[in-house]
Amino acid sequence: xxxxxxxxxxxxxxxxxxxxxxxxxxxxxxxxxxxxxxxxxxxxxxxxxxxxxxxxxxxxxxxxxxxxxxxxxxxxxxxxxxxxxxxxxxxxxxxxxxxxxxxxxxxxxxxxxxxxxxxxxxxxxxxxxxxxxxxxxxxxxxxxxxxxxxxxxxxxxxxxxxxxxxxxxxxxxxxxxxxxxxxxxxxxxxxxxxxxxxxxxxxxxxxxxxxxxxxxxxxxxxxxxxxxxxxxxxxxxxxxxxxxxxxxxxxxxxxxxxxxxxxxxxxxxxxxxx
Amino acid sequence: xxxxxxxxxxxxxxxxxxxxxxxxxxxxxxxxxxxxxxxxxxxxxxxxxxxxxxxxxxxxxxxxxxxxxxxxxxxxxxxxxxxxxxxxxxxxxxxxxxxxxxxxxxxxxxxxxxxxxxxxxxxxxxxxxxxxxxxxxxxxxxxxxxxxxxxxxxxxxxxxxxxxxxxxxxxxxxxxxxxxxxxxxxxxxxxxxxxxxxxxxxxxxxxxxxxxxxxxxxxxxxxxxxxxxxxxxxxxxxxxxxxxxxxxxxxxxxxxxxxxxxxxxxxxxxxxxxxxxxxxxxxxxxxxxxxxxxxxxxxxxxxxxxxxxxxxxx
Numbered sequence: 263x264x265x266x267x268x269x270x271x272x273x274x275x276x277x278x279x280x281x282x283x284x285x286x287x288x289x290x291x292x293x294x295x296x297x298x299x300x301x302x303x304x305x306x307x308x309x310x311x312x313x314x315x316x317x318x319x320x321x322x323x324x325x326x327x328x329x330x331x332x333x334x335x336x337x338x339x340x341x342x343x344x345x346x347x348x349x350x351x352x353x354x355x356x357x358x359x360x361x362x363x364x365x366x367x368x369x370x371x372x373x374x375x376x377x378x379x380x381x382x383x384x385x386x387x388x389x390x391x392x393x394x395x396x397x398x399x400x401x402x403x404x405x406x407x408x409x410x411x412x413x414x415x416x417x418x419x420x421x422x423x424x425x426x427x428x429x430x431x432x433x434x435x436x437x438x439x440x441x442x443x444x445x446x447x448x449x450x451x452x453x454x455x456x457x458x459x460x461x462x463x464x465x466x467x468x469x470x471x472x473x474x475x476x477x478x479x480x481x482x483x484x485x486x487x488x489x490x491x492x493x494x495x496x497x498x499x500x501x502x503x504x505x506x507x508x509x510x511x512x513x514x515x516x517x518x519x520x521x522x523x524x525x526x527x528x529x530x531x532x533x534x535x536x
Numbered sequence: 537x538x539x540x541x542x543x544x545x546x547x548x549x550x551x552x553x554x555x556x557x558x559x560x561x562x563x564x565x566x567x568x569x570x571x572x573x574x575x576x577x578x579x580x581x582x583x584x585x586x587x588x589x590x591x592x593x594x595x596x597x598x599x600x601x602x603x604x605x606x607x608x609x610x611x612x613x614x615x616x617x618x619x620x621x622x623x624x625x626x627x628x629x630x631x632x633x634x635x636x637x638x639x640x641x642x643x644x645x646x647x648x649x650x651x652x653x654x655x656x657x658x659x660x661x662x663x664x665x666x667x668x669x670x671x672x673x674x675x676x677x678x679x680x681x682x683x684x685x686x687x688x689x690x691x692x693x694x695x696x697x698x699x700x701x702x703x704x705x706x707x708x709x710x711x712x713x714x715x716x717x718x719x720x721x722x723x724x725x726x727x728x729x730x731x732x733x734x735x736x737x738x739x740x741x742x743x744x745x746x747x748x749x750x751x752x753x754x755x756x757x758x759x760x761x762x763x764x765x766x767x768x769x770x771x772x773x774x775x776x777x778x779x780x781x782x783x784x785x786x787x788x789x790x791x792x793x794x795x796x797x798x799x800x801x802x803x804x805x806x807x808x809x810x811x812x813x814x815x816x817x818x819x820x821x822x823x824x825x826x827x828x829x830x831x832x833x834x835x836x837x838x839x840x841x842x843x844x845x846x847x848x849x850x
Contacts, residue, residue: 275652276655276656277656277661279652280653283653284671284672286725287675289686289690290684290685290687290690290725291683292696293686293687293689293690293695294682297689305692305694306694306695307695307696307700308700308703347582347586348583350579350582351582353575354577354580355580356844358574358575358579360574360575360576361571361576362576363576364843366576366580368838368843369584369587370583370587371843372831373587373591375779375782375830376591376782376827376830377782377786377803377826379786379787379803379806379807380806380827381594383806383807383810383819383823384594384598385594387597387816388594391597403590406586406590407587407590407591410583410586410587411587415847418847419847422847467677467679468678468679470680470681471680471788483679484680484681484682487682488681491685491688491793492792499685500685503685503686507678510677511674514670514673
């Protein structure tokens with residue numbers, strides 16, 4: 263219906279454009295994947311000989327295991343804290359009308375717009391003034407400053423579509439507050455909370471500018487990759503890079519499948535009941 | 537979750553008592569107390585407290601640091617504007633100019649790249665939209681420097697693109713990396729989703745019926761774009777421009793990784809003042825200048841927008 267004003271050649275042009283942009287987006291990742299399978303210590307294209315020995319190195323390396331562990335711990339803790347605070351924050355953002363809300367909404371967006379490298383440095387200054395030694399824990403805090411507003415925004419979009427009358431109806435039918443929350447509010451807002459968690463995890467997992475200044479002696483994968491890119495290139499760089507790309511893609515595809523399955527089963531249940 | 541009805545009764549109570557005791561002392565405190573007990577401040581409270589500690593606090597500290605003598609490290613040594621004087625008299629305007637120029641070029645490129653894409657996603661290929669969104673989102677979650685490193689491998693002498701061009705076309709394009717266009721490419725590449733998604737949000741605010749009506753009334757494709765689509769999608773487009781401009785303004789990795797050292801951007805100056813030069817007050821002063829310029833721009837644009845309408849599509 264909506265396609266009625268678009269002519270056929272125009273459609274073709276748009277499709278070609280989408281294809282071009284997708285190639286543009288994935289070319290560098292393809293280059294990294296290619297480099298990780300090259301036998302040579304220094305990358306050349308076309309690749310003379312393929313090999314998987316860098317992956318063997320990556321899987322057996324202890325320092326890689328440490329990096330992975332730090333990155334995972336940071337991202338997991340960030341996700342848990344961010345989902346709880348952002349869920350409450352999103353209700354204040356989109357669900358309730360209150361004096362000062364529009365200021366709250368705008369202030370909340372500021373950290374997203376803020377240059378992350380400068381924010382990282384400001385936090386480094388802040389920690390040193392307060393006498394807090396930097397480690398992966400201070401990085402968790404730093405990530406949250408940037409990720410909380412984004413998660414709040416993501417969940418808010420779901421909250422905007424929420425009708426408070428549903429809660430009232432449940433209460434009128436005799437549900438307790440906790441029951442209303444568990445049986446009505448949470449299931450309806452679940453997709454938003456889920457995407458908020460996903461965003462939090464992945465943005466923390468891939469973050470570099472904030473980690474750079476706030477992890478102290480600890481190191482996350484993006485940080486380590488950067489330090490090796492700048493000095494002391496090893497073929498582990500494209501190898502580990504590829505692994506993080508594949509990891510993020512698998513997580514996203516998995517999440518996408520879960521959402522689709524849940525939606526389908528809900529629809530099936532709705533048609534069976536209706 | 538019965539909080540909202542409680543709040544409503546509280547509000548009416550507050551109004552009644554407000555009329556009766558307006559002149560009494562302590563009214564302000566009572567009003568503040570009642571305000572805090574509303575669900576909004578109550579639920580948003582923890583978040584605000586966190587951001588006060590993690591965002592406002594550090595920025596105030598940076599502002600304070602910008603006013604202490606150069607190359608000192610504590611706040612007890614008295615106040616001075618020397619750092620700002622230094623910045624103005626030294627050649628820092630060059631990095632500011634590069635940052636602003638490159639950010640502007642990036643925004644223009646992104647507008648041209650993203651508009652057809654956003655249009656296709658919202659108005660033409662509606663069915664494939666969620667899969668397309670997924671494909672466009674995935675790169676966002678891969679660390680920026682890994683993706684930029686992918687461009688290094690693609691553009692470097694003997695890399696994917698020069699290698700392929702040499703092999704199949706027999707032309708030499710080995711001088712691509714470490715140039716200004718390479719930096720712009722990196723900026724456009726990294727910030728593409730930040731322009732695209734606000735734009736998609738904006739374009740989805742254009743009702744199909746309105747477009748149909750315009751066409752029925754004889755509007756040309758250009759008129760449809762200028763008179764209907766553009767004005768209605770403007771809030772989203774503005775947010776996209778603002779977001780990408782500010783992010784590009786404060787970017788660090790693109791100029792470092794893809795630009796080598798042909799251009800020094802302002803975030804680069806800030807970083808080296810803090811790390812290499814060990815001159816925190818100057819780094820702080822540069823940060824403050826960047827913050828003021830960016831903050832002014834953000835407020836100028838955001839004050840014209842109604843977020844409820846854009847996000848809630850109300």
